[in-house]
Amino acid sequence: MAVAETEGVTASAGRNASRPDGYALFWGLPLALWQGIFFLAPLAFLVVMTFWTVESFRLEPAFETVNWVRMWSKGYVVDTYLRTLGYGVLAAVVCSVLAFPAAYALAFKVSPATRRLGVFLLITPFFTSYVVRVYSWQAVISDNGIVNTVFAFLGFGPVEMLNTLFGTVVGYMTLCLPLVILLQLFSLANVDRSLIEAAHNLGCGRIRTIFLVIIPSAKVGLILAATFTFILCFGDFVSPVSLGGSKPPTLSILIVDTVKQGNHWPRAAVVAVTMVATLIVVAFTALYFAYGHGRAKR
Amino acid sequence: MSLDRIIRGSLLGYVLVALGFVFVPIVISFIFSFNEGRFPVLPIENFSTVWYEAIWNEAPVPRAFRFSIIVGLSVAAISTFIGFATAYTDFRYRFFGKNVYLALALLPPTIPVLILGLVMLMFLGRVSLVGELHSVIFAHVVYCTPFAMALIRLRLSQMDPDLERAAWNLGANNWRGMLFVILPFTMPSIFAALFLTAAVSFDEFMIAFFVGGVNETLPVRVLNMMQGQVSPRINAVGSVVFAVSITLVILAQVFLLTRRGTGRLKAPV
Numbered sequence: 001m002a003v004a005e006t007e008g009v010t011a012s013a014g015r016n017a018s019r020p021d022g023y024a025l026f027w028g029l030p031l032a033l034w035q036g037i038f039f040l041a042p043l044a045f046l047v048v049m050t051f052w053t054v055e056s057f058r059l060e061p062a063f064e065t066v067n068w069v070r071m072w073s074k075g076y077v078v079d080t081y082l083r084t085l086g087y088g089v090l091a092a093v094v095c096s097v098l099a100f101p102a103a104y105a106l107a108f109k110v111s112p113a114t115r116r117l118g119v120f121l122l123i124t125p126f127f128t129s130y131v132v133r134v135y136s137w138q139a140v141i142s143d144n145g146i147v148n149t150v151f152a153f154l155g156f157g158p159v160e161m162l163n164t165l166f167g168t169v170v171g172y173m174t175l176c177l178p179l180v181i182l183l184q185l186f187s188l189a190n191v192d193r194s195l196i197e198a199a200h201n202l203g204c205g206r207i208r209t210i211f212l213v214i215i216p217s218a219k220v221g222l223i224l225a226a227t228f229t230f231i232l233c234f235g236d237f238v239s240p241v242s243l244g245g246s247k248p249p250t251l252s253i254l255i256v257d258t259v260k261q262g263n264h265w266p267r268a269a270v271v272a273v274t275m276v277a278t279l280i281v282v283a284f285t286a287l288y289f290a291y292g293h294g295r296a297k298r
Numbered sequence: 299m300s301l302d303r304i305i306r307g308s309l310l311g312y313v314l315v316a317l318g319f320v321f322v323p324i325v326i327s328f329i330f331s332f333n334e335g336r337f338p339v340l341p342i343e344n345f346s347t348v349w350y351e352a353i354w355n356e357a358p359v360p361r362a363f364r365f366s367i368i369v370g371l372s373v374a375a376i377s378t379f380i381g382f383a384t385a386y387t388d389f390r391y392r393f394f395g396k397n398v399y400l401a402l403a404l405l406p407p408t409i410p411v412l413i414l415g416l417v418m419l420m421f422l423g424r425v426s427l428v429g430e431l432h433s434v435i436f437a438h439v440v441y442c443t444p445f446a447m448a449l450i451r452l453r454l455s456q457m458d459p460d461l462e463r464a465a466w467n468l469g470a471n472n473w474r475g476m477l478f479v480i481l482p483f484t485m486p487s488i489f490a491a492l493f494l495t496a497a498v499s500f501d502e503f504m505i506a507f508f509v510g511g512v513n514e515t516l517p518v519r520v521l522n523m524m525q526g527q528v529s530p531r532i533n534a535v536g537s538v539v540f541a542v543s544i545t546l547v548i549l550a551q552v553f554l555l556t557r558r559g560t561g562r563l564k565a566p567v
Contacts, residue, residue, distance in 0.1 A: 027384075104309065105309035
């Protein structure tokens with residue numbers, strides 16, 4: 001490992017810049033060691049395990065592609081994969097659309113103090129007990145829950161919301177909405193105000209300004225926010241189970257079922273590796289569209 | 299002019315609705331934890347602390363609370379140290395493979411927690427490290443370190459690298475430069491990282507569920523209670539979890555936003 005000072009200027013005399021000293025290693029190594037042992041090695045093991053076999057409920061080290069073939073030849077696995085992709089895209093679109101007016105308002109229509117308060121109020125719940133908040137939603141949207149009690153009082157309903165796709169999406173929003181509003185807000189706040197004024201001066205209407213000036217300028221943050229939503233919801237387990245009723249299943253549910261029924265770890269590993277690979281492809285595609293694509297066009 | 303006010307008003311109303319959506323579950327859980335009735339339905343019955351007494355006297359919950367605190371404190375300390383070390387390495391050094399190194403530092407939270415939990419269980423199970431409280435700590439550090447690293451790196455990016463060099467020129471060695479220049483400057487972000495990683499660990503349930511075995515942390519207890527029947531005790535446990543994690547996140551933000559000490563360094567006496 002060749003180590004050099006960031007600026008290439010070495011103030012402490014006599015130190016060989018190309019050889020890491022004890023001081024550099026003391027700060028550099030902990031992460032490499034910890035993530036190497038407890039993150040990279042387990043992930044590598046996951047890939048290896050997809051080629052192992054299960055003989056009478058016991059794991060046998062092997063190099064067989066049988067798990068890959070078995071999982072992907074099943075129609076319901078392919079269906080579940082496509083469905084989970086669809087849920088991720090749906091969550092990204094719904095969340096981006098619902099978040100945008102709030103992010104827009106906080107970026108352009110309030111004082112800096114109010115904006116700071118808004119940021120504070122949004123950061124707090126993002127790090128707060130997702131699983132408990134999902135449980136709480138059950139009480140709100142169940143058949144005799146709070147919303148349906150209000151509906152009954154108004155003379156209609158009950159509307160089935162728990163254990164439907166709607167319920168799952170409510171859970172996804174619970175997970176992602178604060179984060180997406182924040183990411184959109186940060187990118188909108190960095191849009192050059194003079195561009196917007198120029199558009200208005202040249203007779204561009206409000207709506208047209210949003211779509212032709214503001215959204216293209218804030219593109220990077222908007223794409224990143226949608227990508228984060230996809231990543232978080234694609235792999236989420238709690239919402240599809242507790243609010244979506246597990247039926248139809250997502251890939252996360254499929255993994256847990258595969259492990260529970262018959263203890264088939266290698267097949268679960270196949271699904272997990274597929275999910276990680278999908279997330280990597282999506283992340284790099286999003287980065288390409290966020291940073292690379294537009295610049296080449298200009 | 300009045301159209302502007304209508305648009306502004308409805309946008310602000312929309313922000314309130316969005317915040318309402320975010321805070322409704324927290325508030326609901328809190329309200330029903332004090333409701334005497336068994337089921338979370340309207341109208342609300344008598345105010346009562348009976349569910350809090352129930353969870354207090356129910357062995358698994360205080361035990362899970364104790365485990366959560368042990369795990370949270372250990373994870374906060376370890377992942378803040380590793381996060382700091384990594385942020386400083388990124389700040390000061392250039393080396394071959396740095397991009398891979400940084401990817402390693404920031405990637406774990408983008409892997410679904412279900413898969414993280416699964417691979418940790420499979421891997422740690424192989425080396426007989428699974429099912430113990432320290433297994434949860436090992437796994438949570440992987441997940442929490444990136445948050446600490448990001449916060450401290452952000453703070454370091456506000457610092458002029460010449461400050462450290464000035465210290466060296468004045469005769470400080472690397473360690474003294476660290477002690478008297480880098481550490482004082484990054485101190486607010488170190489505290490923010492401690493609180494935030496404690497909060498993330500305190501709230502994380504999937505990894506802890508997989509690798510913890512019978513050692514349930516508080517959110518895992520909630521997850522397991524949810525498998526059973528509806529019980530207001532879940533609201534009571536949930537409210538405790540909310541109270542702890544909201545406090546931690548607020549403390550983290552207070553330290554992050556603090557302006558004290560910005561750009562000013564105390565001279566060593």
